Amino acid sequence: MLRFAACDGALVAGRTEPGRGAYTCGSLACFDRAVERGMFARALRGHVRVGPELRRLYTGEGHG
Numbered sequence: 451m452l453r454f455a456a457c458d459g460a461l462v463a464g465r466t467e468p469g470r471g472a473y474t475c476g477s478l479a480c481f482d483r484a485v486e487r488g489m490f491a492r493a494l495r496g497h498v499r500v501g502p503e504l505r506r507l508y509t510g511e512g513h514g
Contacts, residue, residue: 451475452507454490461490461498463507470494478508 452474455467472493474480484490485500 452481454494454504456494456496456498459497459499461494461500461504463504476508478505481505481508 452463453465453467453471454461454463454474455469455471456462457467470493472484472490474484481504490498490500
């Protein structure tokens with residue numbers, strides 16, 4: 451499972467980010483479904499911007 455939190459209105463990934471957290475399973479389909487249905491905003495109790503770089507956590511692009 452991956453943890454996300456809101457930082458200055460943006461969705462960020464990380465276990466150590468402070469505040470309320472939202473979790474998804476480790477598949478890209480779960481992440482996309484959560485974005486499409488507004489589940490991050492609901493879980494984090496506020497609007498959050500979801501940057502395209504977060505999809506790279508699942509696809510492995512941009513690493514190494």
